[in-house]
Amino acid sequence: MVSGLGTSAAIVGIAEMPLSKGVVLGDWTVFGVQAFCASLALKDAGISIAEVDGMFCAGAWNGRSATQTTLAMAEYLGVRPRYTDSTNIGGASFEAHLHHASAAIEAGLCNVALITYGSLQRSQRFRTARAISEAVRPAFGEQFTAPFGLPNPIGAYALAANRHMAQFGTTGEQLAEVAVAAHLWGALNPDATDARPITVDDVVGSDLICAPLHRMDCCLVTDGGGAIVIVGKERAKASDKRPVWILGAAESHSHYSITEMEDLTATSAYYTSGECLRRAGLKLSDIDVFEIYDSFTITVLLTLEALGLCPPGEAGPFVEHGVLRPGGTLSVNTNGGGLAYAHPGMFGLYLLIEAVRQLRGDAPESAQVSGARTALVHATGGQLASASTVALATD
Amino acid sequence: MDAATETPRPLPDPDADTSEYWRRLREHELWIPWCDDCGRAFFRPRPFCPRCLDRSTWKRSTGHGVVYAFTVVHRAPIPWFKDKIPYVVALVEVDEGCRILGQITSDESKAPAVGAEVSAEFVDVNDQVTLLHFRLI
Numbered sequence: 001m002v003s004g005l006g007t008s009a010a011i012v013g014i015a016e017m018p019l020s021k022g023v024v025l026g027d028w029t030v031f032g033v034q035a036f037c038a039s040l041a042l043k044d045a046g047i048s049i050a051e052v053d054g055m056f057c058a059g060a061w062n063g064r065s066a067t068q069t070t071l072a073m074a075e076y077l078g079v080r081p082r083y084t085d086s087t088n089i090g091g092a093s094f095e096a097h098l099h100h101a102s103a104a105i106e107a108g109l110c111n112v113a114l115i116t117y118g119s120l121q122r123s124q125r126f127r128t129a130r131a132i133s134e135a136v137r138p139a140f141g142e143q144f145t146a147p148f149g150l151p152n153p154i155g156a157y158a159l160a161a162n163r164h165m166a167q168f169g170t171t172g173e174q175l176a177e178v179a180v181a182a183h184l185w186g187a188l189n190p191d192a193t194d195a196r197p198i199t200v201d202d203v204v205g206s207d208l209i210c211a212p213l214h215r216m217d218c219c220l221v222t223d224g225g226g227a228i229v230i231v232g233k234e235r236a237k238a239s240d241k242r243p244v245w246i247l248g249a250a251e252s253h254s255h256y257s258i259t260e261m262e263d264l265t266a267t268s269a270y271y272t273s274g275e276c277l278r279r280a281g282l283k284l285s286d287i288d289v290f291e292i293y294d295s296f297t298i299t300v301l302l303t304l305e306a307l308g309l310c311p312p313g314e315a316g317p318f319v320e321h322g323v324l325r326p327g328g329t330l331s332v333n334t335n336g337g338g339l340a341y342a343h344p345g346m347f348g349l350y351l352l353i354e355a356v357r358q359l360r361g362d363a364p365e366s367a368q369v370s371g372a373r374t375a376l377v378h379a380t381g382g383q384l385a386s387a388s389t390v391a392l393a394t395d
Numbered sequence: 396m397d398a399a400t401e402t403p404r405p406l407p408d409p410d411a412d413t414s415e416y417w418r419r420l421r422e423h424e425l426w427i428p429w430c431d432d433c434g435r436a437f438f439r440p441r442p443f444c445p446r447c448l449d450r451s452t453w454k455r456s457t458g459h460g461v462v463y464a465f466t467v468v469h470r471a472p473i474p475w476f477k478d479k480i481p482y483v484v485a486l487v488e489v490d491e492g493c494r495i496l497g498q499i500t501s502d503e504s505k506a507p508a509v510g511a512e513v514s515a516e517f518v519d520v521n522d523q524v525t526l527l528h529f530r531l532i
Binding site for chain 2: 137138139140141142143144145146147148149150151152155158159160162163166167207208209210211212213257258259260264
C-alpha cells in the first residue's frame with residue numbers, strides 16, 4: 001500500500017536497555033549501556049559494527065547536556081564514521097537523527113546509520129545535582145528565569161497548562177485522563193515501570209508540583225537506553241527483519257526559553273506534523289499508531305491539537321471520554337509512554353522503538369494494534385521548544 | 396559541608412547583552428529592548444532585534460502589564476526556595492508588548508489569574524542586585 005512513497009531508508013534494528021523498577025541493574029557506565037544496546041540492535045539487524053559508517057548520538061551525561069556525543073560514542077565503539085551528527089534538541093533529538101540519517105543515506109553519504117542513547121539519571125540521581133549547579137550563577141537566558149525559582153522543565157509546562165486552562169477551559173481532570181490512559185496501556189506491558197491502574201482522582205489528588213501540574217501529570221524518572229540501526233532500500237529489502245520505512249520526517253524549534261515562546265498553546269508540531277505527512281504522502285486518517293512524547297500530560301494535549309486530531313483548544317473534551325485508552329478510537333503511546341513505561345530523560349528514542357515494535361507486530365499481544373502498518377511519531381523537546389515528527393510504515 | 400544547603404539564591408550574571416537592563420533595574424526603572432524598525436519590544440535583552448536583526452535600542456516600560464500565564468510552585472527547584480513555597484511565578488505581558496518572567500509578590504487579598512493586571516515591583520536583594528517582581532493591582 002505505502003511502499004514506493006519514499007522507501008529510501010528503513011529501520012532494521014532496534015534494542016532497548018532492560019530496566020528493573022526503572023533502574024539499570026548491575027554496574028554500568030552510560031557508554032556501556034549504549035554499547036550494549038548497539039550490539040543488540042546490530043544483532044537484530046544482522047549487521048556488523050564494522051559496517052556502521054553513520055553515527056548519531058545525544059544525551060545528558062553526568063547530569064549535563066553532553067556535547068561531542070558522537071565523538072565519545074564512536075571512540076567507545078571503535079567506529080570511524082563518514083557521517084556524524086551530535087544534534088541535541090532535547091527529547092526530540094532522535095527523531096531529528098532519524099530524519100538526518102534517512103536523508104544522509106538517500107544522498108549516499110553513509111550506508112549504515114546507528115543512533116544510540118543512554119541514561120543512568122535515576123540510579124545516579126543526576127537531576128537534583130544539575131538543578132543546583134545550574135542555579136549557582138545563572139548566565140545568558142537563565143539570568144531571567146533562575147532567580148525566580150521556576151523549576152526546569154516542569155515550570156515551563158505548568159505555564160503552558162495554566163494558559164491552556166485559562167484560554168480554553170481545560171480542566172485538571174482532562175489532563176489527568178492522559179495519565180490514566182497511559183497507565184492502562186502500561187498495564188498491558190510486562191516491561192512497564194509503573195503499570196498500576198490509576199484513576200483521574202488519583203492524579204488530581206497527587207501532590208501539586210507546579211500548579212496546575214500534579215506529580216502524576218509528570219513522566220517517570222528512570223534510567224534507560226536504546227539503539228536503532230537504519231539502512232538504505234536495497235539493504236533493507238535483504239534484511240531478515242521486516243523493514244520499517246521512514247516515509248517522511250520534519251523538525252523545527254521555536255525558542256529555547258519558555259519566556260520566548262510566542263503562543264504557549266501552539267508548539268512547532270503544527271508545522272512539523274503537517275510537513276511530515278505531506279512529505280510522506282499520507283493523511284492523518286492513514287495512521288494506525290501514534291507515539292506522542294508525554295513528558296507531562298499537557299504535552300500530549302498540545303500535540304493532539306497540533307497534529308490535527310482535534311481542533312485547537314479542544315484536546316481536553318476530546319480525551320475525557322477515553323479516546324486514548326486501550327480500545328479507544330486512537331492508539332496512542334501503546335507501551336504506556338513516559339508516564340507509565342519509562343522516561344530516561346530524553347524519551348524520543350523510546351517512541352521510535354515502540355513504533356517499530358508495533359509495525360513489526362512485536363508488541364505484547366494485548367497491546368499490539370491489530371494490523372498496524374503506519375505510525376506517526378511526534379517528539380517534543382526542551383521547554384516545549386523543539387518538535388520533530390516522523391512517519392513510519394511497513395509494506 | 397553540605398553543598399546543597401549552602402546554595403544561595405541564584406542571582407543574575409549580567410553580560411554585555413544584559414548589563415544595561417540590570418543597571419536600570421538597580422535604579423528601580425524597567426527598561427526593555429526595543430526595535431525602532433519593527434516598532435516593537437522584545438525580551439530577553441540583546442543588541443539585535445529577533446525579527447529583523449537591526450540594532451535594538453532601549454525603551455522605558457511603565458511596568459504595567461497583565462498575567463499571560465502563571466504557575467504556583469509547590470516543590471522548590473533548589474534548597475534556597477524551600478522555605479518560600481508555595482510561590483507564584485508568572486509570565487507577564489507588559490504594555491509595551493513583550494513578556495517577562497517574574498514572581499508575583501504574595502498578597503493574601505488577591506489571587507493570581509490569567510489576565511490579571513500587575514505592576515512592576517523592584518526588589519533589592521543585596522547592595523548590587525535588584526530583581527523584578529510583580530504585584531497584583
